[in-house]
């Protein structure tokens with residue numbers, strides 16, 4: 001009993017009280033949960049639907065950035081609606097899939113909005129999709145474009161083209177509505193499973209949201225711009241084992257600092 005009240009113990013208890021007080025005075029911002037955004041570009045609806053059937057066992061959530069919405073057939077639109085109803089996000093990827101930077105250089109930003117963005121928004125709305133995010137075709141963007149699109153979309157996604165060390169990668173959410181995705185297509189020069197593992201591990205360790213993009217989902221790779229369903233399963237399994245959260249692009253809007 002005597003030892004319980006030694007001066008050292010009293011001092012320790014006192015210090016502990018002080019540190020608790022300090023914590024109360026300076027609340028730390030609540031960090032969001034580490035996670036991954038899986039996003040898919042273009043209009044590979046049948047292939048995405050097939051991948052979705054395989055990956056639902058992981059309760060996954062993804063974002064599908066659709067271009068040329070008026071060329072998509074009724075059966076595929078039905079599939080997209082079903083996917084949206086399940087909990088995936090349907091986002092925009094251009095009415096024609098123009099290279100935004102080149103188009104603006106040739107025709108100006110007003111024409112870009114008139115031809116590529118406004119008809120896309122109108123058509124997606126007419127077809128009953130709740131679209132609040134946009135992914136640039138080819139990841140081609142500029143500050144001028146970001147500015148012009150920022151009132152039209154909550155989240156705007158470009159591409160992170162490099163294969164640098166994870167701490168230098170741009171493909172993590174950085175509290176901005178302009179975000180960048182790392183491409184996990186097999187043909188992407190910087191893609192490999194060990195590197196993807198490094199990126200995932202960094203997200204887990206540092207409480208980050210990793211943003212990935214892909215195009216056509218396939219069982220076997222036959223050409224460029226294809227991602228193996230196996231790769232997606234690898235990501236989903238890693239996420240389940242390491243308790244990472246599936247985010248959609250639009251989820252990031254809730255995490256942005258208050259203006």
Ligand SMILES: [Zn+2]
Pocket residue numbers: 041042067093097136137138
């Ligand atoms: Zn595209």
